[in-house]
Amino acid sequence: MTSTAETPADRLVLEAVGFSLSTLPARARIAIAFSGGVDSSVLLDAAVRVAGASRCIALHVHHGLSVHADAWLAHCDAFTRERGVEFAAERVEVSRDAGVSIEAAARDARYRALDDMCASRGVATLWLAQHADDQAETVLLQLLRGAGLAGLAAMAPEYLPAGASATRVRPLLHLLRAQLEQYASARALHWIDDESNADTRYARNALRHEVTPALAVHFPGFRDALARTAAHAASAQRLLDALARIDMEDASRDEGRALSHDALLALDDDRALNLLRYWMRTLGLVAASSARLGDALRQLREIGAAGEGHGLRIDHASHALRSYRGLVYWESGDSSDPADETALAARAVSELAWQGESIWRLPQWRGTFVFAEAGDTAGDPDTIPSRVLQRAVLSARSRSGGERMRTSDAPGAPSRTLKNLFQERGIPAWKRDVPLLYIGGDLLFVPGLGVNRAALPEQIDEAESRVRIVWREDLLIA
Known part of the structure; x- marks a missing residue:
């Protein structure tokens, strides 16, 4: 009771x-x-x-x-x-x-x-x-x-x-x-x-x-004594975090997803390590040991701010630390795997007069466009009428900046820049260098973003055959 x-x-x-x-x-x-x-x-x-x-x-x-x-x-x-x-x-x-x-x-x-x-x-x-x-x-x-x-x-x-x-x-x-x-x-x-x-x-x-x-x-x-110790440590940590936020203002790139290699290396070791710890917390990564962070900073200093980090061997929490074109960032995977940065070099335009092909291999992009029959899926925004692909020659091009697309079918929906759409969906900068698929002079499809609705005809017969476009990197091809 x-x-x-x-x-x-x-x-x-x-x-x-x-x-x-x-x-x-x-x-x-x-x-x-x-x-x-x-x-x-x-x-x-x-x-x-x-x-x-x-x-x-x-x-x-x-x-x-x-x-x-x-x-x-x-x-x-x-x-x-x-x-x-x-x-x-x-x-x-x-x-x-x-x-x-x-x-x-x-x-x-x-x-x-x-x-x-x-x-x-x-x-x-x-x-x-x-x-x-x-x-x-x-x-x-x-x-x-x-x-x-x-x-x-x-x-x-x-x-x-x-x-x-x-x-x-x-x-x-x-x-x-x-x-x-x-x-x-x-x-x-x-x-x-x-x-x-x-x-x-x-x-x-x-x-x-x-x-x-x-x-x-x-x-x-x-x-009580240990509680006071925890409170003192928390107070000191807040001061270190405040210092890290000051350093982040100079070092942060791509909305905090990457750090400037130059800005990081300009700090002394204690301050650089403090910034690395804080940055990793903002990314949701679990804390790394002092030994691992110290090794990371040593390797970054050895390659120098202008160097490329192909030789970096820092793995933590299913991520690998990368350095490329003046940026330091964490990428999913293992440091022994090739970095996505190898796909960032300028590429020549590739063209295809589509005649029903199911795949279009693009070696320079280390991937393949897949054109899969979608059947009766007229309401699926990720599919397009097959005839659209035959309207003109397809081309795969690098981003040049300023490209826009419309992701909504709503009347009067505005087009938006790819940069804004990538940011909205949380796609890191080093993952945004993907092949843009054009039909003639019109942007048709962007990996990670989908179909540009502005490139589709206003009137579509719901009974006509449709195709789903998928971009698959080499490692994902069966």
Whole structure:
């Protein structure tokens, strides 16, 4: 039976939740990451009491790592129904690749799923149930790993990660695990005990069960001390980020997707490394080790600002660092693969009098135009009538600048520059040097952007045969 008497833990939890709620717009909805454990159960229960059930939505991620995962899902569903709270769940696949920490893989998958669920529901705030013990463990882990200031800053009370749809807020970050357990017991909450939390093969569990109890005996205030360390590190990191933003103003190219090689190398090593770390965070890349970043900067200095980075061998997070024509950028793939920059040289115009060919190979572009029969797809904007391809000679040309196209069939829709369209779709500058397909003197198709509607006839018979144009790079041809 739930106790109605107010306890010190009850007051602390409700005050913490009330403070976080007070920073939000009136009637703004709140997503709560709900695993069903004691911490998230306390947060959800308190959020309902303070904000009301209608403003809350509980989000559960089913990792499938435990044989009890389905039972946990059912428990979470029942817990939220008892409180009249909307409930949503998503199943994820956790990478088990060699060399990848299953803890890190599960965490990444969980946050991706939570962000997706927030975005699909238009919720801009995600509450997480981490507390002071979690913060102390995080700082200890980062210290033992030799992390820099960003790592020691540990978990921020509130932040919006790059690329995330919702601001992550931790209302309980200054409360102890014991206080949350007292709240849960007084409220007679039922929660899940994840058996993996007792497995001391995991570093965090080893700290929780074997290290922090000993610290509590000899250093009773260690949690507060580590929290202060995290706050000092966060303050110092903010100053470094401010410096990096100043350097980015000079070095940023292509809306931050690339850096000027000259501007980067003009900085001393400490400042250049700080810029590289900051830049990678803005791109959504995971942090690289000091050794890897130091090696990257050394190689960039060796090739010089005017040199080409064909010999760069820096791989990180499924990306390779590239240097070309005065720009430094990250490209998907491995540094042992040929860089896309090799396709950026000037190319002669190629022509084809199309007579129904299914492919048009363009070696100088390292790719092929594919003309696939599309059948009855008159409403598909990616297809065109076959007769359009026979109207005049096809030609593949390099971009010269200023080209425009219209991507909409809406009456009066304006044409737009390729540059603006590429930027809008987030296509990096070094991926924009693609063959433009012309029919006579009219631009017809642009890889990555699609068909230029302005090149199509105004009247089209829906019954006539149609063709879909696809550009495939060599590595994608079967």
